[in-house]
Amino acid sequence: MGIEQYNSIPPKATEFEFSLFGRGTAYGESIVLHLGENKWGIIDNFINPKTKKSTALEYLRAISVPYQNVEFIICTHWHEDHITGFTSLVEQCEAADIYLSAAMNSEEHNRMIGYQGKALSKFNPANEFVRLVTYIAQSPRSLKRASQDKVLHKSKIGNEELLLIALSPNDNTISYFERTEYKQLEKLKAQEDGVFKISKPEPNLQSIVMLLTIGSDFGLLLGADLEVTTKSGLGWAGILESKMITTHSQVFKVPHHGSENGYDEGIWKQLLKTEPYLALTPMKKGKNTLLPTERMINTFYNYSARSYLTSNPYLDTVRHQNPKVRNFINRKGEKISKPNYDYGQIRLRKGFSVNESEITCELFGAALPLSELVES
Amino acid sequence: MDLNNISPISDKLNHNCDDNMYEIPKKNIHNTDYQYDIPNLEEEECKNGDGEHALNITYSHQYSFKSNYQLVNTWEGIVTEVDGKSIYAKLYDKSDGTYDEYEFDKDDVEVDEQNLIEVGTLFMLHLGYYTNSRGTRIKSAIIKIRRISMDFDEEISENLNFNNIWE
Numbered sequence: 001m002g003i004e005q006y007n008s009i010p011p012k013a014t015e016f017e018f019s020l021f022g023r024g025t026a027y028g029e030s031i032v033l034h035l036g037e038n039k040w041g042i043i044d045n046f047i048n049p050k051t052k053k054s055t056a057l058e059y060l061r062a063i064s065v066p067y068q069n070v071e072f073i074i075c076t077h078w079h080e081d082h083i084t085g086f087t088s089l090v091e092q093c094e095a096a097d098i099y100l101s102a103a104m105n106s107e108e109h110n111r112m113i114g115y116q117g118k119a120l121s122k123f124n125p126a127n128e129f130v131r132l133v134t135y136i137a138q139s140p141r142s143l144k145r146a147s148q149d150k151v152l153h154k155s156k157i158g159n160e161e162l163l164l165i166a167l168s169p170n171d172n173t174i175s176y177f178e179r180t181e182y183k184q185l186e187k188l189k190a191q192e193d194g195v196f197k198i199s200k201p202e203p204n205l206q207s208i209v210m211l212l213t214i215g216s217d218f219g220l221l222l223g224a225d226l227e228v229t230t231k232s233g234l235g236w237a238g239i240l241e242s243k244m245i246t247t248h249s250q251v252f253k254v255p256h257h258g259s260e261n262g263y264d265e266g267i268w269k270q271l272l273k274t275e276p277y278l279a280l281t282p283m284k285k286g287k288n289t290l291l292p293t294e295r296m297i298n299t300f301y302n303y304s305a306r307s308y309l310t311s312n313p314y315l316d317t318v319r320h321q322n323p324k325v326r327n328f329i330n331r332k333g334e335k336i337s338k339p340n341y342d343y344g345q346i347r348l349r350k351g352f353s354v355n356e357s358e359i360t361c362e363l364f365g366a367a368l369p370l371s372e373l374v375e376s
Numbered sequence: 377m378d379l380n381n382i383s384p385i386s387d388k389l390n391h392n393c394d395d396n397m398y399e400i401p402k403k404n405i406h407n408t409d410y411q412y413d414i415p416n417l418e419e420e421e422c423k424n425g426d427g428e429h430a431l432n433i434t435y436s437h438q439y440s441f442k443s444n445y446q447l448v449n450t451w452e453g454i455v456t457e458v459d460g461k462s463i464y465a466k467l468y469d470k471s472d473g474t475y476d477e478y479e480f481d482k483d484d485v486e487v488d489e490q491n492l493i494e495v496g497t498l499f500m501l502h503l504g505y506y507t508n509s510r511g512t513r514i515k516s517a518i519i520k521i522r523r524i525s526m527d528f529d530e531e532i533s534e535n536l537n538f539n540n541i542w543e
Contacts, residue, residue, distance in 0.1 A: 027475070052473055105542055114533030121498055121522070122468040123454040130532055137535050142543040286457025286464035287479065322471060324448050328503050328515060336467065336503075337477045 007345060007364045010063035013037045014157060014352050018212075018220055020253060021046050021055040022281030022310030023343035023366070028081025029281035029310070030056045031222065031253065033164075033212070036157035036352055040065060041164070042096070043074045043210075043222065044082040045089045049341040054089050059345070067093045072153055072164075074099040074146065076224035077207040080125050081283075087131040090141075098136075102147035103169040103206040108181035115188060125203075146208045147174065149244045157352040160215040165244045168209045168226060172233035177206060204256060205234055211245060214352055219247040221271055223255030228264045236267045248273040251348055251359070257283035258292030258300065258309075268303070277306045277361060278370070279346045282313035284339070290314070297373050307370035308363060310344040314373070342366035445516070447504040453478060453519075455497040463493055467501060480519075489521055498522040 011017045017034035023046070030046035042056045051058065060067065070093040075083055078101075090098055113133075116126035136143060146152060146166040153164040180202075207224035229235035236255075239245075250273045256262035258280045278300055283291040290313050292300065300307045320326045320338045329336050344367030350359045363369070451467035458464075461483060467476040478501065482490055502518040535541070 049474055110533050110536035111528075113536060114529050117532045118529045121454075122452050123466075123498060133532075133535055133541055136541040143541050144543050285466075286459075287462070288457060288459060288464075320476070321474075322449060322469070325503065328448050328505075335479050339475065339477060341474075 007059065007347065007362070008062045010038075010065070011349055012351075015349050016162070016214060016218075016352055018251060018253075018279075018348045019059065020279045020281065020310060020346045021059070021343060023049060023341065027343065028079075028084065030054070030082075032056050032059055034349075035071060035153065035155055035162055038065060038069050039155065040070045041072045041074070041153060042070055042089065042093070044076055045084060045086045046081075046343075047085050048343070049339075054085055054092075055343065055345075057089065057092060068095045070096045072097040072099060074152065074208060074210075075101075076209075076222075077101060077203040078104060078125050078129060079203050079225065080123065082225070083125060083128050086128055087135050090132065091135060097144055097152075098141065099144045099146040099152055099166075099208065101169055101206040101208050102145035103174045103177045105143075105145055106174070106178045106181065108178050108185060111185055112181050147171075148238075149242055152210065160352045160354070162212065162214050162352070164210055164212045165242075166208050167211055167239045167242045167245065169206055170233065170238040170241055172238060173205060176231065176234060205229065205231075207255075209239055209255075211242075211247075211249065213247055215354060216247060217354060217357065218350065219249030219273075220251040220253075221249035222253045223262065224253075225256040225262070227256055227259070227261040228267070229261075236262075236264055240267065240270065245271065249276060251277045251279070254278050254280035254300065256291075257281055258296050259283075260293065260296055263296065263299065265303075275304050275306060277308070277348060277359065278304050279308050279310075279348070281310045284313050294375070297370060298375070301370050301374045305371065306361070308346045308361070309368055309370055309373070310346060311340075311342060311366035312368055312373065315340050315342075344368070444507040445504055446507075447502060449503050451476065451478075451501045453499045453501050455493060455495055455499075458482075458494060465499075485519070492521050 011034045014036065015034065016036065017032070019032040020029065021032070022029035027049050028046045029044060031043040033041040033043070035041055040060065046055045047053065048055045048058060057067065060070070073086075073090055073093055073096045075086055075098075090096070113126050113129055116124065117130040120127060132143075146169075148166060148168055148170040150166045151163060152166055153162070155162045204225040204227050207226040209224050209226050210222040212220040212222065226239070227235050228237070233241070249271060252268075252272055254262065280292065280300075283289070292313075318338050318340050320329065320336065325336065342365060344363065344365040346367050347362045347364065348359055349362075350356060449469070449471055451469055453465040453467045455463060455465050461481055463480050463482055463485075465478040465480070467478050468474075469476055482493060485493060499522055500520045502520075504516055504518070506514045506516045508514060
């Protein structure tokens with residue numbers, strides 16, 4: 001079951017919507033945008049752990065939106081928690097433009113996929129890329145590149161213009177990945193017969209960060225998983241090079257699951273209005289990696305009391321669903337555990353008109369205000 | 377273990393897996409009591425009742441454990457964290473398409489294999505019951521670390537280069 005039974009009232013034709021879906025443990029996040037007049041956009045894909053379907057499409061179905069009304073699908077970066085089932089999403093939204101990071105479109109990248117794409121594994125994101133490419137090659141559709149200052153979508157509702165602009169990747173980032181992948185290929189050739197480890201790629205730095213504006217007053221900053229980095233001109237520092245940042249945003253999809261490496265107070269202050277809405281998807285990985293950390297929870301809450309998470313990362317795991325496995329593992333010394341599958345939706349809506357500046361915020365499923373996690 | 381009994385990995389998929397296996401926790405089981413074939417990994421299209429479809433990687437059952445081994449479940453795993461001797465992994469449960477979390481100890485891994493354990497290491501985990509020669513049923517976990525060859529696939533790369541997939 002999804003959470004659609006709670007959230008099935010569609011927005012008005014003249015109402016903008018930002019919905020963030022997420023479950024931090026292994027499943028990732030997805031964003032649904034209402035662009036006005038029943039036109040929609042989807043950013044990244046998140047599979048409902050229970051139904052194995054795209055949460056974005058489940059939601060659109062719940063509010064009776066035909067999939068052909070999806071105008072664009074954007075993959076911010078090629079990480080498992082954002083791309084699982086991406087090809088299926090693309091296939092079902094036949095009319096949608098498909099945007100990928102321009103940092104993924106180089107000869108070097110293609111050759112790397114040529115190496116990695118054959119190794120079948122549930123954990124190999126190159127497999128999903130090969131699926132997408134295979135589908136695109138057999139269809140009349142094509143992939144579009146998103147890079148800094150490119151307008152990805154433009155529409156007009158009443159007197160107000162809606163613009164979706166990519167703020168990254170910038171030229172430095174695109175060149176950086178060409179160089180990095182070239183070096184990897186050289187290394188591969190040199191060690192063809194030996195054991196070879198590919199160094200950790202950095203898809204987060206390829207992220208498409210976007211700014212959505214309505215008129216001159218409203219800004220929504222979509223942070224993807226972009227990190228702050230010491231690499232010159234890359235990451236959040238590169239965002240500030242954009243010529244298209246015309247407004248401070250009052251809504252922010254916090255980058256990289258609220259990680260410390262996605263936070264730079266100085267940069268945030270240049271991009272955000274005071275007391276913005278902060279929306280984030282937590283992440284639990286291994287035993288010790290739990291995002292956001294307690295320190296960041298307090299940091300975000302001090303930054304803005306209007307902070308929300310799609311689920312509580314500190315909730316315990318649940319019993320294994322397979323009775324045979326449950327019998328096998330000793331409950332006291334349990335080494336295999338099933339993550340809590342409950343996911344949430346943070347939904348913000350506002351009218352397009354200048355006179356409708358008020359934003360309504362609703363939480364569904366496992367979503368909660370950050371204040372519930374703040375130490376009193 | 378008789379290495380001659382191990383089936384060759386599928387040429388199509390170019391997986392180079394090791395030939396070792398071990399149990400967690402260690403039990404007095406002789407490896408010669410097992411016969412273990414390397415599973416094939418395949419892609420197949422799954423359609424659900426709503427006509428929506430998605431490509432999934434599936435694991436066809438090519439395991440041939442001896443009759444004294446009863447397989448309970450199989451996962452594909454990836455190491456997500458190494459904290460001293462404690463190892464944490466994410467598991468993909470092929471039986472229901474969900475993910476689990478797994479915690480094990482570095483000492484549970486054969487000494488020769490321990491240097492392969494790091495974040496990103498892929499492995500297969502099989503849980504089952506082994507019945508020894510005295511008829512005692514013993515819980516057993518088998519991990520096989522996956523090594524993946526990096527053979528270049530010209531076709532994939534050419535598709536990316538020449539099929540005008542980018543606008």
